[in-house]
Amino acid sequence: MRRVTELAIMPRYRNLAAGEVEDKGGNDPVTIADKESEALLREGLTALDSSLAFVGEEAAHADPTILDSLEQPCWIVDPVDGTRNFANGKPPFGIIIARAEGGEAQSGWLYDCLSGRFCAAHEGEGSSIDGEIVSARPTGGTPPIAAISMIFMDEDRREATKRHITPHYELVDIPFCAAEQYPRLALGVNDISLFERTLAWDHAAGALWLNEAGGKAARPDGSPYRVDEVGRTGLLGAASPALWDELAELYEKL
Structure with a gap:
């Protein structure tokens, strides 16, 4: 590399x-x-x-x-x-x-x-x-810090995300780079991230890396990210399983 x-x-x-x-x-x-x-x-x-x-x-x-x-x-x-x-x-x-x-x-x-x-x-x-x-660590911020990617959502989903999820977090800009976003979730920079588009080359390595570090990346229903689920949308990442659970509960309202 x-x-x-x-x-x-x-x-x-x-x-x-x-x-x-x-x-x-x-x-x-x-x-x-x-x-x-x-x-x-x-x-x-x-x-x-x-x-x-x-x-x-x-x-x-x-x-x-x-x-x-x-x-x-x-x-x-x-x-x-x-x-x-x-x-x-x-x-x-x-x-x-x-x-x-x-x-x-x-x-x-x-x-x-x-x-x-x-x-x-x-x-x-x-x-x-x-x-x-x-070892993944949360930021410790209250509310937790979120980098939420909405660029690939349709308008209805974007508005639903703004109603049900974003009010519960301090929002920061996304880096437009998964190679940067996943480390941020483990290094005390961001607490959670939400991805709509989940292409394998963007997320296979990062999801594994975050999970192995003790954070959590999974589909919104809790199932593991799979590289062969071409076209499936929705992936949640968090600095800890507890933060992931909180985000998943909010995500159910979309």
């Missing part, structure tokens, strides 16, 4: 030429850095284990049938998480990789391209940042 950052991502940061940023639709940008990063990550991960299928965000956009591979052992890759930020020349942005089997992430890695922060988790083995074990 560090090598790809140095080769494909940072040379383009605040240095994108005309024509090197495209819109995939729905205000969802992609840059030449995303494409070059994904190609290099595919090469490197295939060298590590060629038995795993490769599900990259950009490859899946070009060929949606690639999403079928989420049902088998696979690598799941977001080559530049936070492309919106990257394309605008501002932080945060990173790389996310997960290794999944049986529809669930077994390992996950989140890399901050600017700071070099490296988050890692393996099922049943805990979570770490730069090699140091991490």
Whole structure:
């Protein structure tokens, strides 16, 4: 991840030429850095284990049938998480990789391209940042601090969220970057987060990392996040199981 950052991502940061940023639709940008990063990550991960299928965000956009591979052992890759930020020349942005089997992430890695922060988790083995074990901690704020993403909600759902959920929290801006949002939920920066769109490359690694750190990420009904539930919406993340339970109770009112 560090090598790809140095080769494909940072040379383009605040240095994108005309024509090197495209819109995939729905205000969802992609840059030449995303494409070059994904190609290099595919090469490197295939060298590590060629038995795993490769599900990259950009490859899946070009060929949606690639999403079928989420049902088998696979690598799941977001080559530049936070492309919106990257394309605008501002932080945060990173790389996310997960290794999944049986529809669930077994390992996950989140890399901050600017700071070099490296988050890692393996099922049943805990979570770490730069090699140091991490235990999730709430902010201690009253009310709890919430980063709630409403950009992919329809208008009715957005209004319902504003009526039933947001009044119970102190709202802060979302970072538009899952590689940043999940660490915030464990490091005493945010207490809860609500995601509407739950694409595997955005959430497989982060949900595993938060759970292994002692926080909680799960579907609103309490079921675990699965990478093969393509198109399913709704995911709740919290710095502790108790904070998750409080959010889930509010979410039932939507």
